[in-house]
Amino acid sequence: MPAFLSVQDLYVRFRTEDGVVQAVDGLSFELERGRTLGIVGESGSGKSVTSLAVLGLHDPRTSEVRGRILLDGQELTTASESALEKLRGDKMAMIFQDSLTALSPYYTVGRQIAEPYRKHTGASRREARQRAVEMLARVGIPTPALRVDDYPHQFSGGMRQRAMIAMALVCDPELLIADEPTTALDVTVQAQILDLLKDLQQQTGSAIVLITHDLGVVAHTVDDLLVMYAGRAVERGTAREVLRTPRHPYTWGLLGSMPRLATDADQPLVPIPGSPPSLLDPPPGCPFHPRCRHTAEVGGDRCRTERPTLGPGHGSACHLPTERTR
Numbered sequence: 333m334p335a336f337l338s339v340q341d342l343y344v345r346f347r348t349e350d351g352v353v354q355a356v357d358g359l360s361f362e363l364e365r366g367r368t369l370g371i372v373g374e375s376g377s378g379k380s381v382t383s384l385a386v387l388g389l390h391d392p393r394t395s396e397v398r399g400r401i402l403l404d405g406q407e408l409t410t411a412s413e414s415a416l417e418k419l420r421g422d423k424m425a426m427i428f429q430d431s432l433t434a435l436s437p438y439y440t441v442g443r444q445i446a447e448p449y450r451k452h453t454g455a456s457r458r459e460a461r462q463r464a465v466e467m468l469a470r471v472g473i474p475t476p477a478l479r480v481d482d483y484p485h486q487f488s489g490g491m492r493q494r495a496m497i498a499m500a501l502v503c504d505p506e507l508l509i510a511d512e513p514t515t516a517l518d519v520t521v522q523a524q525i526l527d528l529l530k531d532l533q534q535q536t537g538s539a540i541v542l543i544t545h546d547l548g549v550v551a552h553t554v555d556d557l558l559v560m561y562a563g564r565a566v567e568r569g570t571a572r573e574v575l576r577t578p579r580h581p582y583t584w585g586l587l588g589s590m591p592r593l594a595t596d597a598d599q600p601l602v603p604i605p606g607s608p609p610s611l612l613d614p615p616p617g618c619p620f621h622p623r624c625r626h627t628a629e630v631g632g633d634r635c636r637t638e639r640p641t642l643g644p645g646h647g648s649a650c651h652l653p654t655e656r657t658r
């Protein structure tokens with residue numbers, strides 16, 4: 333039986349004026365209910381494109397999505413727009429990075445939480461308003477019965493983010509995708525929002541995909557980790573495996589450039605040299621080879637010519653021996 337969310341051999345391509353962008357290139361992963369998967373990578377690695385593909389939000393006029401995305405056994409890549417729209421309210425929901433663009437300035441916060449609830453459950457206005465007050469309380473907004481009539485600009489950044497979480501959770505989705513949900517917030521509020529997501533998950537048993545460029549954010553929050561580079565999964569495992577014994581040179585680079593995870597205070601931070609490749613014309617072989625300091629260890633031309641694959645379990649798409657860790 334497939335996992336609750338099963339993404340199999342996913343390809344997402346965009347047609348642009350400059351050519352075809354291969355944004356996601358043969359990605360597979362699974363996620364069970366009650367677990368949190370962190371998807372980590374630099375911008376342009378394909379992590380947000382993947383989440384939009386799961387939600388069925390890519391425009392078919394400019395993009396091509398191939399592969400399988402199964403949610404609770406239902407195939408999403410071939411589902412109709414109306415079926416997807418129903419699923420996006422009932423079964424899956426998304427929290428975006430920027431609450432100011434996700435919330436309309438013209439409607440009260442309460443109305444924006446209540447409307448999707450009315451639409452998906454057929455509740456009356458009064459019931460939906462009551463539900464909005466409950467949801468604001470659940471995400472920790474003080475005096476929710478009063479704040480329900482506020483407009484987004486009357487909320488602080490942290491409160492808006494909480495309101496957006498309330499909006500996403502109002503129909504008790506079984507799958508929640510949070511795309512950089514705390515990037516715009518200060519560190520204390522970030523921790524509160526992540527704790528809140530974990531608490532809500534414990535209450536509802538939902539599956540969460542947490543997308544971030546910051547490994548420090550996910551270290552204490554996720555169960556499993558998927559590291560993406562140039563549209564591919566380059567390392568996958570439990571969070572403990574990937575963070576304690578990282579196997580892919582790109583993951584080593586991410587960890588080495590993150591102050592919050594530096595275990596040795598004397599160890600200098602080392603940025604990853606170079607920049608991510610153009611996805612209009614990705615490099616052959618291992619896409620990380622132009623930036624990798626370990627190609628000589630593999631030897632010959634292998635890194636430049638042979639595409640490494642991701643093995644099972646704690647896998648690393650790299651030609652180095654699997655026992656080689658940082």
Ligand code: SF4
Pocket residue numbers: 580581582618619620621622624625626627630635640649650651652
């Ligand atoms: Fe580096 Fe080669 Fe491993 Fe790619 S396959 S990460 S280039 S050592």
